[in-house]
Amino acid sequence: MLVTLNDILPAAANSDYAIPCCNVFGYEEGRAIVEAAESLNSPIILAANKDMVDFMGVEALAKMLLSLANASSTQVCVHLDHTYEEEIVYKAMHHGFSSVMFDGSQLPLEENIKRTKQVAQVAHALGVSIEGEIGSVAYKEGRDHIKSINTSPDDAYRYASESDLDAMAIAIGNVHRLTTPDSVIDYTLLNAITEKVTHVPLVIHGTTGIKEDDIKKLKKTRVSKFNIGTSLRMAMGSNLRRLMNEEPNKFDKLYFMQKAMPYVQAEAQRIIQLLR
Template identity: 45%
Template sequence: MLVNMVEILKEANKNNKAVPGFNVFGYEDAKAVIEAAEELEAPVILMSNKDAVEYMDVKCYSALFGAMAKEAKVPVCVHLDHAKDIELIKRAIEAGYTSVMYDGSKYDFETNVKNTKEAVDLAKPKGVSVEAEIGSVAYTSSGPDVESIYTDPMEAKLFAEKTGIDAMAVSIGTVHRMEVQGAKIQYDRLKEIEKITDVPLVLHGSSGVVDEDLYKLATEHNLAKVNIGTALRMVFGNILREEVNNKPEEFDRLKFFVRPTEEVKKVALNKFKLLGW
């Protein structure tokens, strides 16, 4: 069933679990994570990241993922991840996304609040949930986003109150696109945020978090949504490369996709279990 994030995050928080938000890029990986969710009777979030929506229009993703969500036996949210401009959010809402994230982390606090409120005002009347980010989770790639800006607890409190968002991404030591699990979680910072806010929290960059920390964050803290992307891309790409190299006479791409899809499901199942399911 197709849903927004609000109820599934509240329910997960209440039961000391977190809902995985998987960055998916097509039918194969979306199918794999939905099958994993159905096997565990868990909700799931299908996310389109910035690379995905630069490659293919949100209307196409919404049509595909929305149809798959409606047929699923579990709640499935279709979410736009890290939108940095309001026009893209408008297009996603019009296309049928049930949830959006406005990422104003590059702006000062007041500008981030102003733009996030605009996203909320667009989304809420349509029944679309909104996530936003306070602080900034860096990327492993070089460039202006290398440095993380860790979330200030008091700013997080004010940001949630001023914007009316449904979920808040915080920066507590993770980094986007980490290929090795080596993130140092700032538990003291997280506890301070949790003390003074009640909005469900979101962890970005979870592929770099060791399994023990991921389980602890999901089951003992107010992290209701955990984003997962690199872990799926790595297994899909690595297995696909093996298939191509091992089958030089094959040319049917559908046959190449069978094993990568199966392996993505295995990774998704493991992530679900680490998040308390």
Template identity: 45%
Template sequence: MLVNMVKMMKEAAVADKAVPGFNVYGYEDAKMVIEVAEALNAPAILMTNKDAVAHMDVKYQAALYGAMGEDTDIPVCVHLDHGKDYALCAKAICAGYTSVMYDGSGLPLEENIRQTQEVVRLAHACAISVEAEIGCVGYNDPSIHAIAMYTDPAEAKQFAEETGVDALAVAVGTLHRMQVQDAKIQYERLEQIQELTDVPLVIHGSTGLTDDDLTKLAATSVAKVNIGTALRMAFGHTLREEIMADSQAFDRIKCFKRPMEAIKEVIHQKYKRLGW
């Protein structure tokens, strides 16, 4: 069933769990997320990131993931990740997304608040949940120019109160697109943020976290953890092995079978580490 992410985050937070949000790029990885979630009786969040938006119009992605979500009994949220502006968030809402993230983290605080408020007004009128970011989670990719900036707890409190967002992404030590697990979480900063805010917190860039960190975060106010690079690496590396093993292979449905199983295992591991 299709839902926004408000209820699933609240229920996860009180149960010392966190819902993994997976960046998906099509039927294959979305199907694996839903299969694992069904087996664990857990909710699923299918996310569309900036690369996916550039590759395929959100209206087509909404149709695909929305249909997949409607065909299962578990709660499924179709979420726009890092919406760059009001127009894209509005387009996603109209297309059928049940949740959106507006990312104004690169803006001055007051402007981030103002623009987030506009997205919240539209989304809440349509029963769509909204995530936003305060501070800025950087990228472990030199081709992407984004200045990482840790979240200030006082600013997080102000932002949450003035915007009314349903989830707040915070920068406490992770980076997007990390390929090794050597991120250092600033737990003291995270504790200060959760003491000052009531809104469920979100961690981006979790591929760089150890398994122990994931388990530890699930016991905090963190209710959603974003996962993308871990799935892309599992899929891509396994696909390369398949093609190298048979240089004449050309049927992508056959080539995708082992990569799908590889990401299914990663998805299962992440769910288990987050308390499911």
């Protein structure tokens, strides 16, 4: 069942659970993640990141992810992750993404507000939800041009109030693409943000790098969406490597992918249960 962020995040923001947003790097991962959500009767967000957009294109990605969402017995949001160009965001909407992220985090505040609002007007006219980012969540690797800027509570209030967005990603010590839980969460900063921003669900990117105890604390705040990519990639990659090494005379890709999918499903189930 295809849904938007607006169908699933507001209730989570006002409760003590959160929704996982899982980056998808192929049909096999997407199917394993949806099956994990169905097994636990939990809503899920399937996200397409920039690497996948560059590789597959928006139209092909939309067809793949929407086929999984529309056939699912649970609520599935099909979300375009960090995107800096409006042209790609609008193309994603046209091809059926139910949610998009216009990432203006590298822009001056006024420009971020202006451009996010313009995208939001189009998104809402089409029944699509929109996420934005204030502050800037750094990357451990792969996005060297992305700054590391903690979210200002005053900027967060202005951005949430003036841009018409539906969910807001914040930077409070979280980092993209960490393989170990090394992030140090600034709860004083988070409290200052949540005191000012009371009407927009908050989003944390870089979940793999956050300790489980911190995730359990964060989900009880207005943080309602956690983005996860690295731990899912590790579940697929490490097990696929092991399985192929165990059977060097096998060459069928589907054979190995089907054997690796249960490990992705198990990791997705772990994440869902952690956030419930």
